[in-house]
Amino acid sequence: MNYVKAFAPATVANVACGFDIFGFAIQEPGDIVEIKRKDEPGIVIADITGDAGRLPRAAEKNAVTVVMLHLLKHLGISDFGCEVILHKNMPLGSGMGSSAASAVAGVVALNELLDNPLSRQDLLRFAMEGERIASGSAHADNVGPSLLGGFVVIRSYNPLDIFSIPVPEDLYCTLVHPDIEINTKDARYILRNEVSLKNAITQMGNVAGLVAGIMKSDYDLISRSMVDVIIEPVRSILIPEFNEVKKAAISAGALGCSISGAGPSMFALSRGVDTAWQVGSIMTETFRQAGIEANMHISGINQGGALILEKS
Numbered sequence: 001m002n003y004v005k006a007f008a009p010a011t012v013a014n015v016a017c018g019f020d021i022f023g024f025a026i027q028e029p030g031d032i033v034e035i036k037r038k039d040e041p042g043i044v045i046a047d048i049t050g051d052a053g054r055l056p057r058a059a060e061k062n063a064v065t066v067v068m069l070h071l072l073k074h075l076g077i078s079d080f081g082c083e084v085i086l087h088k089n090m091p092l093g094s095g096m097g098s099s100a101a102s103a104v105a106g107v108v109a110l111n112e113l114l115d116n117p118l119s120r121q122d123l124l125r126f127a128m129e130g131e132r133i134a135s136g137s138a139h140a141d142n143v144g145p146s147l148l149g150g151f152v153v154i155r156s157y158n159p160l161d162i163f164s165i166p167v168p169e170d171l172y173c174t175l176v177h178p179d180i181e182i183n184t185k186d187a188r189y190i191l192r193n194e195v196s197l198k199n200a201i202t203q204m205g206n207v208a209g210l211v212a213g214i215m216k217s218d219y220d221l222i223s224r225s226m227v228d229v230i231i232e233p234v235r236s237i238l239i240p241e242f243n244e245v246k247k248a249a250i251s252a253g254a255l256g257c258s259i260s261g262a263g264p265s266m267f268a269l270s271r272g273v274d275t276a277w278q279v280g281s282i283m284t285e286t287f288r289q290a291g292i293e294a295n296m297h298i299s300g301i302n303q304g305g306a307l308i309l310e311k312s
């Protein structure tokens, strides 16, 4: 095999109450990576489309190739060479798991080109290295769902213990991206290190409620549990119109609405695709009325994660 083209989807991390431990993928958009073997050893980024020239072209600085360097090192392969083309299909610093989508597409493409020496689950820790260079933290709540699909829970980081739970078929996500940029690194830096016992108890109740609600298709329980008393109050200050947009989403029938990842994107969950569209219209309109351009993506939960699109 000399050529592989892979796709990895955007993701919603945290899902309100599950900072760094919950995430799910949506169907689209996603990054696409093409890799082609070359005779000389070394990984070279031949082209990046869709980033307006903003992403690093050096292999050791870009999430898409850092993960490949880590994988090759782990496998003890030093004489391998390939050219990489990254099609960047989502904005940087979006809260849509932009860096994660590149990292996952990169590591999945290389694993395929090498005839799949590692399982999807085993690729996770390499994909997390892409997050480390993008945000300074190797969190798994974007790369996990982008790689594996489903609603992902990270029970533990050390040792890594991650699993997916079944989701109701009628659960839809509305993801709205306002045209502003927030670096995940900055949005992590502003968080407090201590949590009060009162807030910890509330958050644990909501984490348990959200998992149970999703597994039991109990939409009321999902709705009651989409509450974040720890991270959202701090980060929402970075998102203009956050309270108005959230209120509008709930008034249009959303089960809940919060920050997607580190923001600025906001997501809502709804029962049924029609409600998800109505929620999206009112969320984007609320941003627009405040002079902020916004676009939306409506999707069920992506169950499959990253895909190989072509190989030869």
Ligand SMILES: Nc1ncnc2c1ncn2[C@@H]1O[C@H](COP(=O)(O)OP(=O)(O)O)[C@@H](O)[C@H]1O
Residues within 6 Å of the ligand: 054, 055, 056, 061, 062, 063, 064, 091, 092, 093, 094, 095, 096, 097, 098, 099, 100, 102, 103, 133, 134, 135, 182, 183, 184, 185, 261, 262, 263
């Ligand atoms: N392939 C990549 N795709 C997106 N961002 C990347 C990539 N490689 C490195 N980065 C860096 O990661 C940062 C964006 O990541 P992050 O802030 O986590 O955004 P997002 O919330 O959209 O994932 C930027 O500083 C960007 O330069």
Ligand SMILES: N[C@@H](CCOP(=O)(O)O)C(=O)O
Residues within 6 Å of the ligand: 011, 013, 014, 019, 020, 021, 094, 095, 096, 097, 098, 099, 139, 141, 142, 184, 187, 188, 260, 261, 262, 263
């Ligand atoms: N748990 C992380 C998720 C960051 O997601 P991103 O899409 O903004 O990269 C965090 O909240 O920092």
